[in-house]
Amino acid sequence: MKILMVCLGNICRSPLAHGIMEHEVKKAGLDWDVDSAGTGNWHVGEPPDRRSIAVAKNYGIDISSQCCRVFNVKDFDEYDRIYVMDRSNLADVLRLARNDGDRQKVQLLLKNDIVPDPYYDNALFDPVFVMIEKACKRIIADFSGDPSRSGTR
Numbered sequence: 001m002k003i004l005m006v007c008l009g010n011i012c013r014s015p016l017a018h019g020i021m022e023h024e025v026k027k028a029g030l031d032w033d034v035d036s037a038g039t040g041n042w043h044v045g046e047p048p049d050r051r052s053i054a055v056a057k058n059y060g061i062d063i064s065s066q067c068c069r070v071f072n073v074k075d076f077d078e079y080d081r082i083y084v085m086d087r088s089n090l091a092d093v094l095r096l097a098r099n100d101g102d103r104q105k106v107q108l109l110l111k112n113d114i115v116p117d118p119y120y121d122n123a124l125f126d127p128v129f130v131m132i133e134k135a136c137k138r139i140i141a142d143f144s145g146d147p148s149r150s151g152t153r
């Protein structure tokens with residue numbers, strides 16, 4: 001399984017989702033590939049925001065070596081599932097989709113809710129970490145409860 005986490009800047013939320021999912025996948029003994037990207041290009045080549053690095057470190061996860069990149073239409077070919085943080089990310093990614101196959105790969109990470117953008121609010125980084133962690137655990141639990149996954153480790 002190849003999973004891509006997407007937000008606007010690829011420096012706050014999706015790097016957290018990338019690091020948390022990698023951490024949970026490892027704990028679950030799965031060999032999924034996880035990456036992240038942004039729909040905007042302002043921070044390409046940069047590491048995650050220092051506040052995301054700090055909150056992840058607080059929870060024992062090192063995301064400092066990640067590098068910001070832009071979401072590309074080829075990501076639809078590369079990844080099985082593309083998780084976006086909010087409805088604006090959803091619209092931006094769906095705008096690039098070429099067909100129903102591409103569209104079906106894209107969903108909100110929180111199913112029916114959004115992960116708020118913490119860029120202008122320091123107090124949001126901790127709750128954002130917690131909500132992303134919960135979503136990643138739910139995705140793995142859903143997958144692990146799916147009998148069709150047998151043999152796909």
Ligand code: 4NP
Binds near residue numbers: 009118
């Ligand atoms: P992110 O947060 O989408 O969670 O990475 C943002 C980071 C940077 C900007 C906006 C949102 N920006 O405008 O530079």
